[in-house]
Each structure stands twice: as C-alpha cells, then as structure tokens.
Amino acid sequence: MPLIETDNLTKIFKSSTFSKTGITALRNLSLKIEQGIIFGLLGPNGAGKTTLVKILLGMVHPTSGIVKVFNENVTNYRIRKKIGYLPEDHRFPDYMNANEIMSFFALLSGLKKNDFDKVIRKNLELVDMYNYRDMKVKKYSKGMLQRLAFAQSFINNPELIILDEPTEGVDPIGRKAIRDIILELKKNGATILLNSHLLSEVELVCDKVAILNKGELIKEGVVEDLLTSADTFNIICSDMNDEVINHLLLQNKATIKNKNEFSIKIKDYSELNNIIDFLRKNRILIHSVSKDKISLENIFINLLENSNVKN
Ligand SMILES: Nc1ncnc2c1ncn2[C@@H]1O[C@H](COP(=O)(O)OP(=O)(O)OP(=O)(O)O)[C@@H](O)[C@H]1O
Ligand SMILES: [Mg+2]
Secondary structure, three states: OOOEEEEEEEEEEOOOOOOOOOEEEEEEEEEEEOOOOEEEEEOOOOOOHHHHHHHHOOOOOOOEEEEEEOOEEOOOHHHHHHEEEEOOOOOOOOOOEHHHHHHHHHHHHOOOHHHHHHHHHHHHHHOOOHHHOOOEHHHOOHHHHHHHHHHHHOOOOOOEEEEEOOOOOOOHHHHHHHHHHHHHHHHOOOEEEEEOOOHHHHHHHOOEEEEEEOOEEEEEEEHHHHHEEEEEEEEEEOOOOHHHHHHHHHHHOOEEEEOOEEEEEOOOHHHHHHHHHHHHHOOOOEEEEEEEEOOHHHHHHHHHHHHHHHO
C-alpha cells in the first residue's frame, strides 16, 4: 500500500484579481509514493509543488479528487504526528535562539520533557548548529536558518518527512551534509518527499521523481531508469588514430568526445559488437563500455520544452 496516494487531484485557487476562472495549481494529479523511498518532486516555479505539499498536510483543501496519507484522509489530524515538515519561506521569531526554537517544536511534537536536551543536541549537532544554539535567530545567515529549519523537521522522529526546498541558500558543504542526513533518515525507515530546484542534488539522493508543469504530471519514474538511455553507449578505449575516428564518424555516426572516448546510438547489440570487433581489429584496447548517462537537468529541460510547445 502506498504511503501517499492522490487520485485525480485538482486544486483551483479562486482569484478575482487575475481571472474569473481562478488559477489551476494542480490538474488531475494521480500519484503514488511507496514507503521507505526518497521521492523528488520537480517542476519550474508555479508548477504546483508547494500546493501539493500543503494539501498532503491538510493546510490547503483540494477542489476535487482523492488524497490519502498513511491510507487516511488528510483531514485526520492524528496522522500529522507521524509527519515532519520543512516549509519553504519559513520564518522564526527574531528574538529566539536555536535552543528555544527547537524546544518549541519538541513541545509541539509531544516529545517527552526528559528527552528534550538529548534530542535537541543531537539534531543541532547533525546540522552543525549546536555551537550557535544561544545566538538569536536575527543574527543567522540564510544557510544557518535553513539548517535550523531542517533540524526541527525530524525532531518528532517522523515516518514521513516533507522537505520543501531544504537546501535553499545553503552552501555546497552544508548541502552535502543535508543530503547525508536525508540518506541516514531513509536508512532508519523514513519516507522522504523532497521539493527541489537543484536537479543535480535530486539526482544524487532520490529513488523516484515526478515532474510537474503547470499543475500537470509530465513524467514520473525511477531516477536510475530515467538517467540511463537504453540505446546509447559510451566507449572508452586506447588512442584511436584518424582513420578509425573517421570510420566511426561516417559508418556509425558516433559522437567523438576525444581520441579515447566516443558515444554511439545502436539499433541492436550486434551493431555494438561489430563496433567492438572493428576496434579490436585495429589493435585498440577497450577500457570500458557503458550505457550513456543523461543528466536529470537535460531530461527536465527537454520535457518542459516539449510540454510547453504542446500547450
Ligand atoms: N493561496 C494561493 N492563492 C492563489 N493562488 C495560489 C495560492 N498558492 C499558490 N497559488 C498559485 O498556484 C500555482 C502553483 O503554486 P505553487 O506555490 O504550488 O508552485 P511551486 O511549484 O511550489 O513553485 P515554486 O518552485 O516557485 O515554489 C501558482 O500559479 C501560484 O500562483
Ligand atoms: Mg514552492
């Protein structure tokens, strides 16, 4: 049974300012997210990612369709005890420090008073904020605020963690640390829903992704499958001479990367083997043959361009 399930979910924001018909933030979205995975929700600004997150949390009510979390209706407030949430554009009161903010969230989450110090220390240390626990939030940098917001999102040891742009404003070292913690949370059994614009980052941590555009689902799948192209191979070998390179260019329409590497689109495996035979006949040593990797960024941009052309 999926942990999150939506069926034909639609959200129309009524807005007299922009149009009489309102803004369709989500249109007939059907999605299933299984337990124990890191699921990436991608899409350009305004695609509907945050709207979906808010619907899952019961903060925004859908216009139509079905939405279930833990197989329960999202209006059932009891399920929220099992959820951790890092909102986008969060604000903490300026006059509080990290310790006080974490204590506030610990209290809200129903953590036992005796465990406060231990859990707060552990979470703040994880995000490298323990040394700043007594400093007021108004003195924090963007990255420090974000790390604090991340630390509170799993204070209740949640089964589902929803992170809306968790690495916004965080430097590369901090981002790596956040990625490592996300992977650790998954190892401990949590399911993570991650909204992010940083596609290289999503590529590194997510098991599955869904791409939204203008409220519609335009692609969904296992990251590994999306990134490997079924029919394009990358070959690394010893130095090729001009004659070999010309042959590969003309006969096989190869893309030559340098004299030791090229990629090739094949019709079937016999074509790939013929190319290897040709290289061996020319005394070229094969170092590796691998399926070509495409970056998530390229997939994303291509999909969006196609989807926008259709609309
Ligand atoms: N409370 C609201 N009232 C009216 N329109 C809204 C409201 N919240 C969101 N929208 C609209 O719904 C659409 C989707 O917004 P949403 O915030 O879900 O996008 P997003 O994918 O999270 O974008 P971003 O990447 O910029 O965070 C946008 O057109 C937005 O203007
Ligand atoms: Mg958003």
